[in-house]
Amino acid sequence: MESSRMDSSQLRQCLEEVQAEILQHQMHLDALEKRRRELETELGNIVYPVLTLPPELVSQIFVQCLPNHGRVRPRAHAPPHSLSQVCHLWREIALSSWDLWSSVDLLFIRPPGSPREFPNTGALPLLETWFLRAKDSPLSVTIRSGDAKLDPRILSLISSVAGRIRSLELHVEVEEDALPLCRTHTTFPYLRRFAARCRGFEDDGVFDNLNTPFLQDLSLNRYPSLTSIELGHIYERDLVNLSHQFPQLLHLTAKLTVPSESQSENIILPHLQSLNLSFGDLNTFTLPSLRRLDINSTFPFLGSSLTVLAFVKRSACVLEHIGLHFGDLVDCLEAIPSVVSLSVVVDGEISQFGEFISSEPTPLPRLRTLVVSAMRKQFNYFSFIHLIRARRGRSPTGARLESVQLDLHGTFDGEWLSGATRTELGKLISEGLKLQVTYNGYGWPQAIDDCERFLV
Structure with a gap:
């Protein structure tokens, strides 16, 4: 309204003032843009000390970030995934560090109320990617499917890399889930540890088809030349054959189904260094090399302290560790002064x-x-x-x-x-x-x- 009252000369003057102000702002923006480019260049020239480390050293640092126990569960915000998300250089190092991907622990969770066949479509491609990134590294594989149905393609994939597996742990609830692996007569030439928690298995020899010539550590049963065994839910009478089947046994964990009501045959394991026993009777054992003894119970056994005294005297062992109920501890102190x-x-x-x-x-x-x-x-x-x-x-x-x-x-x-x-x-x-x-x-x-x- 106000401009309509101006004559042409006044309008031209106002237009020139506006154009001059625009030009001034444009010059200021150009200066800021130039400064922005200069700062970006300076920032790009900065080399952070951590990025100057040799890739092989960074790779070793990455490996030290993994859990000490050796099982690696794929998580977005935990190593090794998190290490590959920091920058392009670290991603290249992480993907070329085979040892970062040599262990995988998969947990399958079935939502409450869902069918046992609840699909887990991401597990197979994840496992394939993991094995691919591990290149030729020895593999440690843990599968915990629980009561969720296990995709048979997962066990087929495990069979396909059997020549690289050094540790295999399976937790399945139904026998049929493990059969694709058991019936393939798969050879695991470098397997050192095999653990299985498989409920509902009728046949004790369900894993007998697995060819494991160099197996050293077993959490199952019935394999010779082992040094470490964990036996879950077995009868005490089955322990008697240990001295014959496992002459080199060093570590034994046994969870007995029921305590024995009768005197069993004496069990002599001359090299055994650690015994972890649930229930059971120490009177059946003679273990001259034993250093660690754990008797797991939430209540004291009648006469357990006397049993420990007799066991230590009979075995002539020097215990460095003992685990038992407080009610049994007081009366057996004279047998364990070296603990x-x-x-x-x-x-x-x-x-x-x-x-x-x-x-x-x-x-x-x-x-x-x-x-x-x-x-x-x-x-x-x-x-x-x-x-x-x-x-x-x-x-x-x-x-x-x-x-x-x-x-x-x-x-x-x-x-x-x-x-x-x-x-x-x-x-x-x-x-x-x-x-x-x-x-x-x-x-x-x-x-x-x-x-x-x-x-x-």
Whole structure:
């Protein structure tokens, strides 16, 4: 409206002013654009120190980022995937680092209420990609299908790379899921470890067709020339043949279906170094080389302490570790003066165990490592911390507690580890104590990695 009252000369003057202002802004934008290009060039010329490391060294650093236990579950925000997402250079290094992809742990979860045949379409291409990136590296494969139906193409893929597999762990619920692998007479020339958790199997020899000439570590049964065996849910009478079938056995874990009611034939394993027994009778064993003994039970066995005394005397072994119920510990101390590691189940007040372990004369004077298993509802952290400090304050002539693990079980309403408790436990850690607390799948200060173990 105002411009309509201007004459032509005034309009030309206003137009020139607007054009001059536009030109001024354009010159300013051009200057900013030039500065932007200069800054981008300077930034591009900067070489970060980490990017100057030799690729082979970066590759070794990447491998050290993998879990210590060796099982790698594919996760978007965890190694090795996360390492390949940082920059183009790191992606090239990660994809060319074969060892990063040499282990895979697949967990199949069937949603509640879904059919057993619930599809998992991504598993097969993921496994194919994993094996491809591993190139010619030896493979460690863990399959946990549980009650979800396992795609037979997955086991066919495993069979196709059998010549590279050094460790194979299978958890399947139904026999038919494993048959594609068992019936192929597949040869695993470099297999060193084989573990299987397979419920519903009628035939003990279902895996007999697997050709594994160099197998050393088995979590199943019936293979000679092994040094480590984990047997799940077997009868005690089946242990008798161990001394004949496995003369080089060093480590044995046995979960017996029921305790024996009669005296079994004596079992002599001259080279066995560690025995982990659920139920069972030590009177059937003579183990002169044994160093680690675990008797797993949530309650004390009648006369177990006397059994331990007789076993140690008969075997003439020198135990460095023992695991048993607190109720059995007190009366067998004279048989285990050399113990440096103790795993104990406490089903009552922790204060009673604390008074015992802190008493004079010092029980287990060489003790450096302690693992306590107890019920969360009854647990008193104050008493627990007190016993730790008591054992860490011993004189220089006695052993000082260096490592403690607390495993809590059962249900509990509320916070399982309060802030005040974390503070007090944190003080122990800052003083040099190696400490870990676990409760129903939770861990502190280190979170629990559910890939760490494969149990049969």
